[in-house]
Amino acid sequence: xxxxxxxxxxxxxxxxxxxxxxxxxxxxxxxxxxxxxxxxxxxxxxxxxxxxxxxxxxxxxxxxxxxxxxxxxxxxxxxxxxxxxxxxxxxxxxxxxxxxxxxxxxxxx
Amino acid sequence: xxxxxxxxxxxxxxxxxxxxxxxxxxxxxxxxxxxxxxxxxxxxxxxxxxxxxxxxxxxxxxxxxxxxxxxxxxxxxxxxxxxxxxxxxxxxxxxxxxxxxxxxxxxxxxxxxxxx
Numbered sequence: 513x514x515x516x517x518x519x520x521x522x523x524x525x526x527x528x529x530x531x532x533x534x535x536x537x538x539x540x541x542x543x544x545x546x547x548x549x550x551x552x553x554x555x556x557x558x559x560x561x562x563x564x565x566x567x568x569x570x571x572x573x574x575x576x577x578x579x580x581x582x583x584x585x586x587x588x589x590x591x592x593x594x595x596x597x598x599x600x601x602x603x604x605x606x607x608x609x610x611x612x613x614x615x616x617x618x619x620x621x
Numbered sequence: 622x623x624x625x626x627x628x629x630x631x632x633x634x635x636x637x638x639x640x641x642x643x644x645x646x647x648x649x650x651x652x653x654x655x656x657x658x659x660x661x662x663x664x665x666x667x668x669x670x671x672x673x674x675x676x677x678x679x680x681x682x683x684x685x686x687x688x689x690x691x692x693x694x695x696x697x698x699x700x701x702x703x704x705x706x707x708x709x710x711x712x713x714x715x716x717x718x719x720x721x722x723x724x725x726x727x728x729x730x731x732x733x734x735x736x737x
Contacts, residue, residue: 552712552731552733553730553731554627554714554728554729554730554731555665555714555728556728557727557728599664599665607653607718608667608670609655609667609726611664611665611667612664613663613664614663614664
């Protein structure tokens with residue numbers, strides 16, 4: 513079967529670093545995505561990993577370990593505007609996205 | 622990145638009426654479009670997948686006759702909520718993907734439907 517899991521909510525402090533984890537199980541895998549979604553808005557693309565390792569893009573980095581079925585999104589130098597939900601999703605063998613429930617990130621001053 | 626335009630962004634309709642939501646890929650040909658529904662504080666729920674020129678594939682539990690999806694061209698897909706009820710009030714989001722095997726799907730802005 514397929515499943516994907518991420519924490520429901522996390523809290524962090526402005527200026528700090530936070531890591532949002534995502535674990536998944538699937539027989540067919542074509543990459544893992546991270547999206548950011550502010551309340552009332554559509555998701556916006558953050559990152560895509562298909563090979564193991566760390567991809568860095570400015571303040572955001574994403575890591576993937578296919579053997580462990582594990583990914584994380586790392587956010588550095590947190591800003592208040594980073595308060596949002598972060599959705600991880602993997603693409604299965606049919607190129608369908610299977611979504612996690614999202615992690616609500618709360619940034620405190 | 623590619624642009625997907627979804628219209629309208631907000632709509633309020635009376636119970637029993639039908640509402641059409643459009644999803645257009647503006648600068649690429651979308652062979653596949655996905656329609657999602659999102660409840661407050663919940664993740665995206667895939668409703669159906671539509672491929673240009675063929676019937677949409679609906680997820681289990683989604684009523685085909687209630688949520689009519691048409692993907693008549695490579696740049697346009699529509700979702701019609703028929704005989705809307707208050708429980709259909711939700712945030713509907715489309716996403717579009719180019720050729721099969723393309724990794725990224727691009728999202729429309731979403732439509733907030735309120736049925737009164």
